[in-house]
Amino acid sequence: MEAAMATKEAVQERIQIPLNPESLSAERIAYLDDLVRQAKAAAAVFTQFTQADVDRIVKPMVMAGLEQAQHLARLAVEETRLGVMEDKVIKNMVASEFVYNYVKDKRTVGVIREYPERNLAEIAEPIGVLFSLTPITNPTSTVLFKCTMAIKTRNAVIFSPHPKAWRCCSEAVKIMYETARKHGAPEGVFTCLESPTLPDNAYLMKHKDVALIDATGGPGAVKAAYSSGKPALGVGPGNTPVYLEKSADINTAVVDIIISKTFDNGTICASEQTVVIDDEIYDAVLKKFADLGAHICNEKETRVLERTVIDPETGFMQPMAVGQKAIDIARFVGLSVKANTKLLIAPIQGVGREHPLSVEKLFPVLSVYRAKSVNEALKVCVDVNHSGGLGHTAVIFSRNDEVIRKFGEVINAGRIIVNSPGSIGALGAVYNDLVPTFSFGCGTGGGNSTTDNVNIYHYLNIKRLARRTQNHMWFRVPNQIYFNMNAVENLGQFTSTCTIIVTNAPLERIGHVDIVRRNVCPKTHVHVVVIPDAEPEVKVIAQGVEALNFYKADQIIALGGGSVIDAAKIMKLKYESPEADLEYLAAPFLDLRKRVVEYPTEKSTRARLIAIPTTSGTGSEVTPFAVLTDKENGRKVTLADYSLTPDVAIVDPQFVMSMPKGLTADTGIDCLTHALEAGVSNYASPYTDSCALQALQLAFKYLPIAFENPRDEEARSMMHNASCIAAMAFSNASVGVNHALAHAFGARFGVAHGRANALMLPHVISYNASVPTKFMPSPYTQGYVAHTKYATFADLLGLGGNSVEEKVTNLIRAIEQLLDKLGFPKSIAELGISKEEFERAIPELAKNAFDDPSWRSNPRMPLMTEVVELFWQAYAGRGQAKAKVAPSLAASTLEEQAL
Amino acid sequence: MTSIAEGIEINDQTVTAAVELAGEKLNSAQGETMLDFSFVRRIDASTLRALEELARLADEKEVKVTLKGVCVDVYKVLKLVRLSRRFSFVS
Numbered sequence: 001m002e003a004a005m006a007t008k009e010a011v012q013e014r015i016q017i018p019l020n021p022e023s024l025s026a027e028r029i030a031y032l033d034d035l036v037r038q039a040k041a042a043a044a045v046f047t048q049f050t051q052a053d054v055d056r057i058v059k060p061m062v063m064a065g066l067e068q069a070q071h072l073a074r075l076a077v078e079e080t081r082l083g084v085m086e087d088k089v090i091k092n093m094v095a096s097e098f099v100y101n102y103v104k105d106k107r108t109v110g111v112i113r114e115y116p117e118r119n120l121a122e123i124a125e126p127i128g129v130l131f132s133l134t135p136i137t138n139p140t141s142t143v144l145f146k147c148t149m150a151i152k153t154r155n156a157v158i159f160s161p162h163p164k165a166w167r168c169c170s171e172a173v174k175i176m177y178e179t180a181r182k183h184g185a186p187e188g189v190f191t192c193l194e195s196p197t198l199p200d201n202a203y204l205m206k207h208k209d210v211a212l213i214d215a216t217g218g219p220g221a222v223k224a225a226y227s228s229g230k231p232a233l234g235v236g237p238g239n240t241p242v243y244l245e246k247s248a249d250i251n252t253a254v255v256d257i258i259i260s261k262t263f264d265n266g267t268i269c270a271s272e273q274t275v276v277i278d279d280e281i282y283d284a285v286l287k288k289f290a291d292l293g294a295h296i297c298n299e300k301e302t303r304v305l306e307r308t309v310i311d312p313e314t315g316f317m318q319p320m321a322v323g324q325k326a327i328d329i330a331r332f333v334g335l336s337v338k339a340n341t342k343l344l345i346a347p348i349q350g351v352g353r354e355h356p357l358s359v360e361k362l363f364p365v366l367s368v369y370r371a372k373s374v375n376e377a378l379k380v381c382v383d384v385n386h387s388g389g390l391g392h393t394a395v396i397f398s399r400n401d402e403v404i405r406k407f408g409e410v411i412n413a414g415r416i417i418v419n420s421p422g423s424i425g426a427l428g429a430v431y432n433d434l435v436p437t438f439s440f441g442c443g444t445g446g447g448n449s450t451t452d453n454v455n456i457y458h459y460l461n462i463k464r465l466a467r468r469t470q471n472h473m474w475f476r477v478p479n480q481i482y483f484n485m486n487a488v489e490n491l492g493q494f495t496s497t498c499t500i501i502v503t504n505a506p507l508e509r510i511g512h513v514d515i516v517r518r519n520v521c522p523k524t525h526v527h528v529v530v531i532p533d534a535e536p537e538v539k540v541i542a543q544g545v546e547a548l549n550f551y552k553a554d555q556i557i558a559l560g561g562g563s564v565i566d567a568a569k570i571m572k573l574k575y576e577s578p579e580a581d582l583e584y585l586a587a588p589f590l591d592l593r594k595r596v597v598e599y600p601t602e603k604s605t606r607a608r609l610i611a612i613p614t615t616s617g618t619g620s621e622v623t624p625f626a627v628l629t630d631k632e633n634g635r636k637v638t639l640a641d642y643s644l645t646p647d648v649a650i651v652d653p654q655f656v657m658s659m660p661k662g663l664t665a666d667t668g669i670d671c672l673t674h675a676l677e678a679g680v681s682n683y684a685s686p687y688t689d690s691c692a693l694q695a696l697q698l699a700f701k702y703l704p705i706a707f708e709n710p711r712d713e714e715a716r717s718m719m720h721n722a723s724c725i726a727a728m729a730f731s732n733a734s735v736g737v738n739h740a741l742a743h744a745f746g747a748r749f750g751v752a753h754g755r756a757n758a759l760m761l762p763h764v765i766s767y768n769a770s771v772p773t774k775f776m777p778s779p780y781t782q783g784y785v786a787h788t789k790y791a792t793f794a795d796l797l798g799l800g801g802n803s804v805e806e807k808v809t810n811l812i813r814a815i816e817q818l819l820d821k822l823g824f825p826k827s828i829a830e831l832g833i834s835k836e837e838f839e840r841a842i843p844e845l846a847k848n849a850f851d852d853p854s855w856r857s858n859p860r861m862p863l864m865t866e867v868v869e870l871f872w873q874a875y876a877g878r879g880q881a882k883a884k885v886a887p888s889l890a891a892s893t894l895e896e897q898a899l
Numbered sequence: 900m901t902s903i904a905e906g907i908e909i910n911d912q913t914v915t916a917a918v919e920l921a922g923e924k925l926n927s928a929q930g931e932t933m934l935d936f937s938f939v940r941r942i943d944a945s946t947l948r949a950l951e952e953l954a955r956l957a958d959e960k961e962v963k964v965t966l967k968g969v970c971v972d973v974y975k976v977l978k979l980v981r982l983s984r985r986f987s988f989v990s
Binding site: 038040043044045128186187 | 940941942943944945947948972973975976977979980
């Protein structure tokens with residue numbers, strides 16, 4: 001609560017910064033070192049104390065403070081000649097009783113707060129040795145307050161009182177120390193500097209064993225504290241603006257202001273300085289002030305005050321006026337006032353050096369300003385706030401919530417007191433629920449690190465015990481999935497007025513569209529949008545959306561491979577939310593749940609999306625992804641959001657019976673890659689694992705059969721299911737570095753996605769199974785498990801092996817054999833790409849692969865050099881890859897790393 | 900290694916006296932000596948002073964002083980006042 005006096009004294013103090021500790025004698029340094037040594041030992045011993053130990057000491061200290069309140073107040077007034085004894089008694093009692101009431105039930109030792117829902121706990125660590133400056137204006141109350149806080153937080157304090165308040169402060173320290181010791185506090189926990197000097201302060205502020213400076217003092221002391229290089233708490237100067245708005249209760253406001261401004265003769269730095277009064281109530285307010293004992297100065301008297309209580313050279317208040325009674329000030333400057341005058345009120349016409357009384361005045365002189373509008377009043381308050389009061393305190397009297405809120409927004413003050421006295425209101429706990437304090441943080445505006453009412457938590461290092469959290473995961477798939485031969489018959493149950501079938505020309509030609517037409521709800525008008533059999537382009541999407549709008553469709557059936565289904569997803573998005581900006585929605589992200597961009601939730605219309613895949617690989621019928629080609633700008637846009645997931649998937653094998661062999665192989669390997677990558681993904685869960693494993697088993701068994709015998713209904717059906725199930729896994733667990741490599745390579749050399757995947761797959765398994773150069777941070781996984789998961793896959797496929805390493809090697813061999821059987825090229829070289837051409841492409845390939853979001857869920861973080869190495873391995877060809885599982889990893893049992 | 904506070908049960912109440920006694924007996928210690936802190940749960944400023952004096956005497960007489968079974972709370976106090984580096988510790 002120190003009045004940070006912006007007086008001439010303070011200016012001189014400021015000039016002396018940096019303080020020079022070199023002027024100290026050797027004896028003095030030895031004395032200061034000894035004080036710190038004692039305090040340090042006390043602080044160290046204090047760390048062993050429990051909460052009960054501490055609380056046992058605090059209470060009797062507070063009782064002693066209450067008992068000695070009058071004694072200490074009397075000493076303070078006698079010594080400093082400032083303030084009002086009766087008010088200082090109240091301050092001492094507030095510093096004891098109100099502060100105790102706040103701290104008594106607070107935990108300050110060990111675990112002080114727990115947040116079980118966040119798996120967080122806060123643990124208190126004492127600070128150690130505090131070096132504390134105490135002020136002349138509130139000497140004993142500040143000591144009582146700080147002693148209570150220090151004991152409650154297990155810290156030792158070396159006090160350096162203002163030299164003109166040393167006797168009363170050292171008495172207060174002595175009372176607190178003796179009481180604390182009597183109840184078990186460590187020896188040396190409080191000491192008070194004998195005959196403190198500025199060089200003493202400078203020396204102690206820089207002492208290696210002083211942990212924190214708590215500078216409740218003038219601006220010079222505060223600045224010295226912050227300049228010392230030590231952590232510091234400090235207050236800044238105040239200049240409290242008050243807005244008395246026309247809706248306020250005038251009687252309450254005037255009484256509160258008088259209480260506050262005359263309390264301890266205005267020495268509290270939070271007390272009112274300039275009252276800005278609305279024009280409508282100005283006269284009534286001044287009359288009320290006069291009725292209640294204030295003297296309203298005329299223009300001449302105001303000029304006299306300006307010349308006398310404010311130093312014309314510095315513009316700051318004169319020390320002789322600080323803490324003096326109004327009547328004494330009036331007498332001293334030659335004003336004739338009534339004998340019972342409590343307060344001198346001086347009307348001013350503006351703020352700044354040309355209006356001397358607009359500065360901080362720590363005595364019962366109050367300036368008032370007549371404002372013609374709310375806007376003008378607020379502006380004048382801002383001016384006062386910026387004239388030496390930034391970050392400190394402001395006051396408003398009003399019944400208008402809007403004005404109160406606006407005042408709070410435009411004024412920079414740590415405490416904005418509403419409809420109550422500024423000085424006592426800012427103290428906290430009396431007129432409001434602010435934390436009780438005798439030290440006001442003033443934020444950066446006042447050169448402080450906090451705007452808080454300084455309290456016990458500023459005397460603690462608070463440690464956060466952050467336990468690992470079990471993040472929420474998800475398993476999101478379409479509401480309905482129909483599968484097996486003729487599952488398309490389920491279409492009939494979905495009522496629709498108008499259905500658009502999105503498909504491509506070959507599928508229309510071979511009669512697939514007719515099958516769909518026959519099965520839709522009979523009353524539906526059906527229209528067909530035929531799009532090219534390629535990744536959807538922006539203009540294709542636009543045409544589709546036009547058709548949807550034209551027919552006012554309420555159902556979209558996507559019949560086709562991944563490209564067609566992706567196109568339908570984006571058409572639906574643009575149809576339902578025309579404002580959706582696809583480029584914005586495709587912005588990069590690390591974790592889908594924490595992504596910055598938000599997909600539109602407001603829909604201007606709604607349409608059901610039913611996906612009927614005609615290939616067995618992409619699984620787009622159940623995924624939340626869609627890829628769009630922006631040919632104009634020469635790039636691909638990948639959209640990912642669960643709102644893109646189709647509402648219904650119909651996995652009917654009749655639509656894949658005629659797939660050519662090459663497409664069967666390409667899409668089949670895509671499916672297998674999805675299962676393998678989702679299986680070892682950092683986002684894998686028991687839900688996705690079950691899908692990945694099932695898809696892997698189905699694909700391994702039925703892909704060769706479907707490839708060899710395309711008309712085998714069971715094989716086609718099971719591969720179709722495998723594709724959908726693998727997609728459910730990777731929709732929720734994502735894929736990995738194999739896809740990142742394949743995307744980059746496929747796009748650069750025009751190689752089909754499945755084929756590109758196949759070229760990378762054995763090398764990526766080997767890579768993921770070995771000891772990572774760099775582990776991928778992931779809260780979802782515990783330890784590194786990719787190698788054991790591959791081994792589990794090998795076990796489920798019956799591939800044999802006696803160790804993790806053998807099993808992984810067997811998995812790689814089995815995949816290579818499958819690729820051979822499906823006729824895939826063994827290497828990139830086999831595609832006819834020369835080594836020189838590939839070498840030239842490598843930088844771009846590596847960059848694009850690294851930019852690809854797919855690898856972010858890969859168990860191993862790929863380094864750029866490793867990406868390049870993987871490309872070269874794929875260029876050289878398969879047959880070389882084998883597991884290089886480190887012994888420590890290989891030793892883990894499958895049970896330990898169970899899926 | 901000799902135990903220089905043999906016969907004295909060192910606990911929270913006797914720890915200061917035991918450390919002081921250890922200081923007095925340092926003359927007869929040969930090279931290395933040990934104080935058993937297993938039953939000491941808390942120390943105060945007087946114990947710290949005694950330990951500091953013991954460390955000083957040990958340095959002077961070139962005797963290595965080992966503190967046995969120091970609990971972590973007491974260890975932290977020694978660490979904070981930078982006394983821990985002047986002793987050896989065994990569990």
